[in-house]
Amino acid sequence: MGDASNMYVIVVGAGKVGWNIARELLEKGHEVTLIENDRERYQTVEQELEHNIQYGDASELWVLERAGVQRADMVIAVTGDDEDNMLICQVAREKYLVDRIIARVNNPRNLEHFELLGVRPVVSATDLIIRLIEHEVPEYGLVHLLDLPEQHLEIIEMNLPEGSPATGQRVGDLQLPEGTLLISVLRGSEGLIPNADTVLEPGDEILAVLDPKIEDEVTAYFAAPAHKPGE
Amino acid sequence: MFIVIVGCGRVGSSLARTMLKDGHDVSCLDEDPEAHARLEIGMDKAWEDMGGQFTVGAALEVEALTAAGIEKADVFVASTDGDNTNIVISQIAKRRFNVPTVIARILDPLRAEWYDRQGVHTICPTRIAVEMLEGEVREAAKRAAGTAPKTGSADHEDDEV
Numbered sequence: 136m137g138d139a140s141n142m143y144v145i146v147v148g149a150g151k152v153g154w155n156i157a158r159e160l161l162e163k164g165h166e167v168t169l170i171e172n173d174r175e176r177y178q179t180v181e182q183e184l185e186h187n188i189q190y191g192d193a194s195e196l197w198v199l200e201r202a203g204v205q206r207a208d209m210v211i212a213v214t215g216d217d218e219d220n221m222l223i224c225q226v227a228r229e230k231y232l233v234d235r236i237i238a239r240v241n242n243p244r245n246l247e248h249f250e251l252l253g254v255r256p257v258v259s260a261t262d263l264i265i266r267l268i269e270h271e272v273p274e275y276g277l278v279h280l281l282d283l284p285e286q287h288l289e290i291i292e293m294n295l296p297e298g299s300p301a302t303g304q305r306v307g308d309l310q311l312p313e314g315t316l317l318i319s320v321l322r323g324s325e326g327l328i329p330n331a332d333t334v335l336e337p338g339d340e341i342l343a344v345l346d347p348k349i350e351d352e353v354t355a356y357f358a359a360p361a362h363k364p365g366e
Numbered sequence: 367m368f369i370v371i372v373g374c375g376r377v378g379s380s381l382a383r384t385m386l387k388d389g390h391d392v393s394c395l396d397e398d399p400e401a402h403a404r405l406e407i408g409m410d411k412a413w414e415d416m417g418g419q420f421t422v423g424a425a426l427e428v429e430a431l432t433a434a435g436i437e438k439a440d441v442f443v444a445s446t447d448g449d450n451t452n453i454v455i456s457q458i459a460k461r462r463f464n465v466p467t468v469i470a471r472i473l474d475p476l477r478a479e480w481y482d483r484q485g486v487h488t489i490c491p492t493r494i495a496v497e498m499l500e501g502e503v504r505e506a507a508k509r510a511a512g513t514a515p516k517t518g519s520a521d522h523e524d525d526e527v
Contacts, residue, residue, distance in 0.1 A: 194450055196476040218426070218450035230480060245426060248454060251461055
């Protein structure tokens with residue numbers, strides 16, 4: 136098996152994503168086989184990648200075998216079809232014992248199926264964009280900084296809005312649900328590690344580590360009461 | 367028994383009709399509303415009037431599978447026209463909904479064989495057709511060998527003469 140500087144990588148799907156991944160990996164000195172099942176697309180990409188691309192349906196076992204899946208260090212499935220990506224990665228891992236797999240999720244609703252088949256990690260463009268939105272739009276209130284679903288932990292960042300019942304309170308007096316820890320408070324350009332005597336102010340950005348199950352409860356605790364229409 | 371069939375094409379609809387006639391409860395799911403017409407081929411009553419169920423929805427949508435009754439299914443049959451879809455939904459039926467009997471139609475013999483060994487019961491029409499054709503061709507070859515003169519060796523004898 137190759138080390139990190141010289142891996143054999145099979146990339147399935149020669150769309151924009153797959154083609155560019157193959158290109159980057161080749162530039163970094165890795166050995167790459169790209170597999171594409173659309174004849175026309177294959178011929179276009181073949182003009183640049185030559186022997187580094189093969190024509191075929193990678194969900195057929197013999198196509199993967201012809202590409203040398205048995206000695207692959209990594210299989211990346213980035214076709215536009217979620218079932219293909221799921222099963223190519225499942226077969227690569229379970230039948231051909233490939234250590235590292237990466238699958239693209241096209242429809243976020245299929246994420247649960249990837250998980251059910253043990254296909255992870257997955258990359259979902261929709262999820263990435265949603266996260267960017269969360270980062271870029273502070274009104275959204277809540278940013279996920281780190282998710283560790285298997286460990287039942289996440290780190291989130293919340294803005295403390297004007298009118299939140301938590302403002303003006305000592306951290307030690309907060310009635311937070313069990314399993315929540317405030318890690319730090321960002322106030323203006325300053326970051327502080329809160330203790331029981333720290334008093335929260337509106338506009339504070341609070342970083343907390345907690346169990347994802349109680350996220351709604353925690354965010355509701357820090358939120359400002361909703362305005363009633365007409366008042 | 368309650369049977370859920372996903373994919374109501376020629377295979378799925380035909381199986382559904384037979385199972386309903388056998389006295390089972392049958393529910394079909396297909397993304398094409400027109401597929402419903404296949405369930406009434408050769409029948410004198412509407413599918414629903416005979417006790418059948420039909421749901422329009424995508425095979426991979428858990429809501430559609432649930433609407434079709436996968437949670438109560440004794441038998442789950444995956445017979446869409448996509449091998450990969452059939453493999454994925456069979457595993458969903460087995461692992462997530464714990465359906466006791468799950469059968470998938472898979473056209474690709476290699477995948478059918480491997481997934482069968484992984485515990486997904488597979489039926490491979492391609493393999494069955496190939497085996498039947500092989501049998502027929504072998505029979506024809508035997509018949510030909512028994513009746514017709516061996517032209518090759520006859521030529522050879524002619525050469526020697």
